[in-house]
Structures are given as C-alpha cells and as structure tokens.
Amino acid sequence: MTEQTETMEQSLDQPVKTNDMRAPAPYSEVRSNTAISPQAGAGTCSSCGGNGGGGMNLNDATTISYVYAIGRVEARFPNLAAEKEFAQATGRTETAGKTDQQAFHAVLSQRQNRYLVRQLCWVLTIQGLETYLLQPRDPADIDMLVDAIRPMPAPNDIDVVIGLRGPIAPPDMCNGLMVPIIVFDQIYSFGRDELIKAIPKPEKLTDKQFGPAAEELFDRIMQMTDNAGATDEHRVLNYLAMRYPAIYAKAAEKYGGDYSMTGVEVIPSSLSSTRKIFKAIFSYTHRNTDFTEKFFVRVDATEEFPFLVTKMSPYYDH
Known part of the structure; x- marks a missing residue:
C-alpha cells in the first residue's frame, strides 16, 4: 500500500470543512447518544399514535434489523388538525419575502414550535419511493429531523439515516402511509457535491x-x-x-x-x-x-x- x-x-x-453549519461531516465519527444492546429487539409499535411522534418498544422482539439508508427526509402532515395548527404557527412567524420552503423551515426552526416537529410524520424516500417512517430513539435528536429540511433544497441533497428497523406503521400514523418504521440514532444531511468535494483526492489526479x-x-x-x-x-x-x-x-x-x-x-x-x-x-x-x-x-x-x-x-x- x-x-x-x-x-x-x-x-x-x-x-469535513464546509460553510454549511447545518450539515454534519460525512467523514466524521458517528455520534450516538444511546448505548445499543445487541440483544434488544425492534418490537411492535403498540404506542404509536396518529401524531407521528409515538414511541416504539424496542424490547418486545427477539431480533434486531439494522438500517443504514441513503435517501431524502421529508416532513408531512399526518392529519388535517396538524396541518391547520402549522398554518396558525406560520401566521405568527415572520415569513415576508420567503419561499414556501424557506417559510416551512423557519417555522420548524423556532424553539417555541418544536411541538409541531413532534406532530409531523417524517418520511425517508429512496429513489423517489416512500420507504420508511422515522422516529428518534432519543427525543433530543429531533433536531436532526429539522436539520434535514433545507430552506433551499437541491436535487442532489442526501440524508443518511442509521438506526433500527421496526414494524410496519399503522395507517393512522401518517395519513394512511404504511411503511416500516426506523428508530434512528443518527442522520447526516448534506449535498452530493459537498460529499464529493469532501473526499480526499489523490495528489496524482486532477479535479x-x-x-x-x-x-x-x-x-x-x-x-x-x-x-x-x-x-x-x-x-x-x-x-x-x-x-x-x-x-x-x-x-x-x-x-x-x-x-x-x-x-x-x-x-x-x-x-x-x-x-x-x-x-x-x-x-x-x-x-x-x-x-x-x-x-x-x-x-x-x-x-x-x-x-x-x-x-x-x-x-x-x-
């Protein structure tokens, strides 16, 4: 070698050196706030509610299924009440001159609106297909979901989700969407161009x-x-x-x-x-x-x- x-x-x-303070470095060490027991299970979703913020009992099953997925994180309204509540919060936020996406990000980013983050359901799409619903293992990690919502999204944006795969979501959890749940420990959010630039280039090769x-x-x-x-x-x-x-x-x-x-x-x-x-x-x-x-x-x-x-x-x- x-x-x-x-x-x-x-x-x-x-x-990785980047001007986007939102995006974690794709080549930095993975952070996990919670110790993981190999014997823990990804169990049933008996406590999942319709607000997208229900918890999963990870000790009900006998085996673990891990996930290391690359896709795009999207926020969705699980029901009409959540959508109307978000609209009221938007009216209390300074959004003049912002695009719809920038306004959406501004509302979610405000500390007093964090209850709305828990009300939303969070979907990971892979190759354009709705693949997983996301829930943080540690409630403090809900900020990772907010960070995945860019005020100015680009076609090459990437979200990497690492966690445990749970059961299929019940139909009332995300407006009828029935896909597996991921209880995540880490989400990286960055652009593909940022990833490529972060890769160390061999000296003998040109850009x-x-x-x-x-x-x-x-x-x-x-x-x-x-x-x-x-x-x-x-x-x-x-x-x-x-x-x-x-x-x-x-x-x-x-x-x-x-x-x-x-x-x-x-x-x-x-x-x-x-x-x-x-x-x-x-x-x-x-x-x-x-x-x-x-x-x-x-x-x-x-x-x-x-x-x-x-x-x-x-x-x-x-």
Whole structure:
C-alpha cells in the first residue's frame, strides 16, 4: 500500500470543512447518544399514535434489523388538525419575502414550535419511493429531523439515516402511509457535491479526473437494485460510500488506466464466525484487453454501525 493511499485512509478521522453549519461531516465519527444492546429487539409499535411522534418498544422482539439508508427526509402532515395548527404557527412567524420552503423551515426552526416537529410524520424516500417512517430513539435528536429540511433544497441533497428497523406503521400514523418504521440514532444531511468535494483526492489526479469518477461510483451504489439499506450487504455498500474514500480513489485510478468498472459485489467473508464480516469486491476490466482486476475491503456489519476491518487490496478468485 502506498504512502499516498495510507494518507487518504487516515483522513477518515478528519472533519469535513464546509460553510454549511447545518450539515454534519460525512467523514466524521458517528455520534450516538444511546448505548445499543445487541440483544434488544425492534418490537411492535403498540404506542404509536396518529401524531407521528409515538414511541416504539424496542424490547418486545427477539431480533434486531439494522438500517443504514441513503435517501431524502421529508416532513408531512399526518392529519388535517396538524396541518391547520402549522398554518396558525406560520401566521405568527415572520415569513415576508420567503419561499414556501424557506417559510416551512423557519417555522420548524423556532424553539417555541418544536411541538409541531413532534406532530409531523417524517418520511425517508429512496429513489423517489416512500420507504420508511422515522422516529428518534432519543427525543433530543429531533433536531436532526429539522436539520434535514433545507430552506433551499437541491436535487442532489442526501440524508443518511442509521438506526433500527421496526414494524410496519399503522395507517393512522401518517395519513394512511404504511411503511416500516426506523428508530434512528443518527442522520447526516448534506449535498452530493459537498460529499464529493469532501473526499480526499489523490495528489496524482486532477479535479477533472477525480470528480466524475467519484460521482459515477456513488451513483452506481445508490442505483443498485432495491438498495433500501436494510440488508447487511447494502448496509456495507452504503457505509463504504459514506465513510471510505479509498473506493473513490481506486475508481479514478482505474478509469485513468483505461479500465471500466464492471462489477460491485458484497459476499460473506470466510473470516466470519461469531461476527458478520463481508467482503466488498470492486471489479475493473481493461477496455482494450478485457483483462479484469479486482479489489476488495472487509467490513464488519454485526452491529448498528458498520466499520472497516481491512483496507482495500487486490482480490484473487479462488
């Protein structure tokens, strides 16, 4: 492994410099306010109410299903009463000259209106599909939901949600929307361009070479079939897309050598015994000779937060 690659990978611990104080750094350390017990369950939603702020009993079931999903967070009114109450709060807020989205964000951002945040239902859409309803495990983390509502949204905005998957929401929870509930511990909110700029660029590559390569790899991971971040394999890929810049550096390097990316695969590692360890394999085929090179990393996906086991290295089929 070159000194350059080691320097890139060491940068995982460095925070991203950004002018948007709202967005957490995608490559900073994950924060969790609550200790997670591997034996806890994602149980029934017996206490879920129609206001979108009901709680889940995480000790009712016997198994945990973790989620590491990438999509867009949206706020919705669960019923007419919540919508009318929000309209009254808007009338008490200074919104002159603001767009509808800016006014919506301004109302939610005011401390005296935090009760409205709890009244709304929060939906995570993935590839345009309504996929999950969101609830904070710690009530203090409701601010993460507000941060995900941009006053000036862009098409490439990204929200990363990490948490535990619960049952299907009852129909009265979010105006008839019946999708699984996620009790989240962390939400990252940022733009795709911000993510690409935050990835450490190898010194030998120009921005013109590296940017398009990183964007293409990110888009391919996002567009993989049914990537809702609920399976271990998809959690591994989404973790790498967010937290391991070496996969982008390798893609740019191989494109520069006239290779095409011809495969991304996640399989269980032979090192798995008491823990869930997976190999993420990236294949590149030369455009003239059809020679294929493969590189892989190992990721541990046993608990809620995946982590790197071994760095990227050549992979050889057995």
